Amino acid sequence: MSEKKINLKQIADYLDGKIIGNEDCEVGNILPLDLANEEDISFLYSKKFIDKLKTTKAKVVVLEEKYSSFNNSTSIVVKDAHLAYAKLTQLFKKRIDKIGVSSDASIKSNRIDPSSYIGPKVIIEEEAEIGKNVKILGGVYIGSKVKIEDNTLIYSNVSIYSETKIGKNCIIHANSVLGSDGLGFANKDEKWEKIEHLGIVKVENEVEIGSGCTIDRSSTGETILKSGVKLDNQVHIAHNCEIGENTIIGAKTAIAGSTKVGKRCKIGGGCGIIDNINLCDDVTVTPMSFVTKSIAKKGIYSGGSMLMEHKDWLKYSAELNRKIKK
Known part of the structure; x- marks a missing residue:
């Protein structure tokens, strides 16, 4: 109120x-x-x-x-x-008008603009750069060589791994993680050999990231959220993905590695999108859809199934597959 x-x-x-x-x-x-x-x-x-x-x-x-x-x-x-x-x-909207650095923040960088606010228990590592009028609330971790540009707001307990780049006028809600490693392993003798993720996350201007989101750093190169992207809570963007300008994504959607989503797309909540595919501009995917192939034509797409008894679902799925193959 x-x-x-x-x-x-x-x-x-x-x-x-x-x-x-x-x-x-x-x-x-x-x-x-x-x-x-x-x-x-x-x-x-x-x-x-x-x-x-x-x-x-x-x-x-x-x-x-x-x-x-x-x-x-x-x-x-x-x-x-x-x-x-x-x-x-x-x-x-009530604005956060505080400036200065909390006495119990841990600051190892000298590149913090004096107009910004750094809250209690914040940790900022070496060579991190904080722009004008940035607000960083309590418990945030900011790794080395992170860059956060002007007028961005970061809510409590966000973790931003090293070398992540965040543009102007962004909002990142509580408990989100930017820059953690993606799922990258090579199999050797039935064991997993880790693929180190050497790239970064880049967030452009006027992006809003909901609570509890995870944005993986790229294996090499960049995982990119273009300007104007909006993510609901608990969205997962895997390594090397690119999300186009002014695309909006609903809660609990997961997008697998190296997939590119175009401009002005609308992805409903609870969707799964597999790796290494492309969605063109102006695509709408309805909630709970499973996207298994690239989409080259703008429009509205659905890939979910109605709730029914399992025996009826099996019959429905078999009949639908027969129709698709004709």
């Missing part, structure tokens, strides 16, 4: 919206239509919630013009209510 009051005119200007109703008021929180009260601002971006709009107690509602007649309180009319809602949350 936000505790600050914001003037309605300021909100409307920020959202490039038009006020219908009382312009001279302030609001303190954003809440859904059915939970909002007389001091709150709410939002509507789907016609599914029209009934809630008619009965809401919210002081102000952000919505599109086609729904404004259903609102009994003040409206801020915008072109795209979902986008406006996203911007509104940013306006109410």
